Amino acid sequence: DIQLTQSPSFLSASVGDRVTITCRASQDIYNYLAWYQQKPGKAPKLLIYSASTLQSGVPSRFSGSGSGTEFTLTISSLQPDDFATYYCQQLNSYPPITFGQGTRLEIK
């Protein structure tokens, strides 16, 4: 199985901050990586796929980069609506499709 490790697991930041979340894969997954945002009591929402493609309707302050085993999700200027938990997901090698453990982003 391909393991995905997100760092940090918890992040405290302020509105307007630039934040970066890293996802490291245990093996090369090329660019088969997606990022999701989940708010309490809600289903995950797709933000980024193919490592760097912004899903339609997602604000441009979100961006993704990376390939191989190291990937990043960047929020250029945090907005109040962005405080949530973020997950990465690999779709290159399955079964199983795997998710990172999540990064919880909270207001400082």
Place this chain on the structure above:
Amino acid sequence: QVQLQESGSGVVKPSQTLSLTCAVSGGPITSDYYSWSWIRQPPGKGLEWIGHIYHTGSIYYNPSLKSRVSISVDKSNNQFSLKLSSVTAADTAVYYCARVGLWFGELNWFDPWGQGTLVTVSS
């Protein structure tokens, strides 16, 4: 736009079988551009992929659940289903269904997701 809605038993007794259905509206389940997946999330924990199915009938299961899980597609009703047998308290979770986007046959993303349904295993 496409919407997914889970339904099924909210409480299941230990050792029994969990059964859920995901109704797809706004688009055909028979599209060659998508497959259909189940994912679960125990309370306060992360996401676990259960499996996915193509309308052709090809299925992939999580090896950790493979001996207990079955996913099927019902083209006539535009829905797909999940059965998980011999459940224990560890199977208590919110269960989500999702559409899986394909690009040249490769999996690309999960979108949209259903709202999720909490299944509690309890006697």
